[in-house]
Amino acid sequence: MNKILVPIDFSECSAHALEVAATLAKESGASILVLHMLGLSEAILTKNEAQEFMEAKFYMMLTKKRFAEFLDKEYLKGIRVMEIVQNYKIFEELNKVALEQNVDLIVMGSHGTGGLAKFFVGSNTEKVVRTSSVPVLVIKERIQDFKVDKVVFACDFKIEGVPAYHRALQMFRPWNAEVFPVYINLPHVHFKSSEEIAREKDSFLRVAHHGDVPGHIQVTHRNDYSTEEGLYNYAEERGADLIAIPTHGRRGLSHFFQGSIGEDLANRASLPVMTFKI
Structure with a gap:
């Protein structure tokens, strides 16, 4: 850098x-x-x-x-x-x-006060995220000794997201950070069976890693009622320091953040977020 x-x-x-x-x-x-x-x-x-x-x-x-x-x-x-x-x-x-x-x-x-939806939508931060060709790191509160050991990477396992995934790995490599790709499966929005997710996940990883998927790459999917809640719950479970998100410009935020999140989740939605343009 x-x-x-x-x-x-x-x-x-x-x-x-x-x-x-x-x-x-x-x-x-x-x-x-x-x-x-x-x-x-x-x-x-x-x-x-x-x-x-x-x-x-x-x-x-x-x-x-x-x-x-x-x-x-x-x-x-x-x-x-x-x-x-x-x-x-x-x-x-x-x-x-x-x-x-x-x-x-x-x-x-960011002046956002709760959750990823409020974190971006309607703010100047969202405008930057939507239009930036370079990665954007959004900070919500003071972090005196910023350090990233674990990253949760929001992924829909679509091939068009491979370049953003590559940029994320390249960004986090010098930090020696573990990257955990995750797919959040929603009950009423594009719900997929475990078999469907497994096929898409395997296809994505084979393309992303040219057929040689490193053993340390741990990929998972989890079911939740909103993408935001699923990401934060998984990030908390992993003890992540950062959430990374690929975006499609104007389509990106609506694709990854649909609906609202509860007050309890909003109160702990303080993790830094980094976005990568697809």
Whole structure:
């Protein structure tokens, strides 16, 4: 990993993301690119040139001052940190920055309060996840010593998901993390028999590993009432540090997250989530 992008809005959530990015940067020798989106209104940008220049200059100076304060963190010592300020107003433009800057990973905080559905839907995080071509790591709370030993990988065992599976394995390999692919079988949504799942699972793994499936790959399926609940229950059972999810852009979230989850589950839905574009 060479470069990590962290969108910054100077909130506590973005501070949590920055701290995790710093841990990853120190482990991999990567640099961190922090991006703040000004989002100036059209009213400002349509003023005469003199007014526009003065107001833009004011906002830039204010942002630089806030950057200086926000980035004055002990955990950033020894890490190369670059700052970008853009007048972006839509989060889809983050993908353009990530591609132009050859970013390997986007790390961002979420203001979500419960469950993966609330975790993404309707938030700026969801907009980034839907449009990002690079993996996105979403952090919900402060993690001082970010470490990933076990990962639950949500999988539907469709061949189109093989590239995302490969990217996930490549991402987690330097961390020496165990990856546990899992299929959540729902009672009323595309329910499959154990035999059907076994056939699809075997086909997926043979293609993904070119016919030579490593012995340490443990694959399972479990029945549950929602994908979210199944993933979190399995992650808890495995003692996972992270849930990894392949997404199809706009189809991805609705495909993997259908329905709502209970309050008890929402209260413990704090695991980091990493998404991989299919």
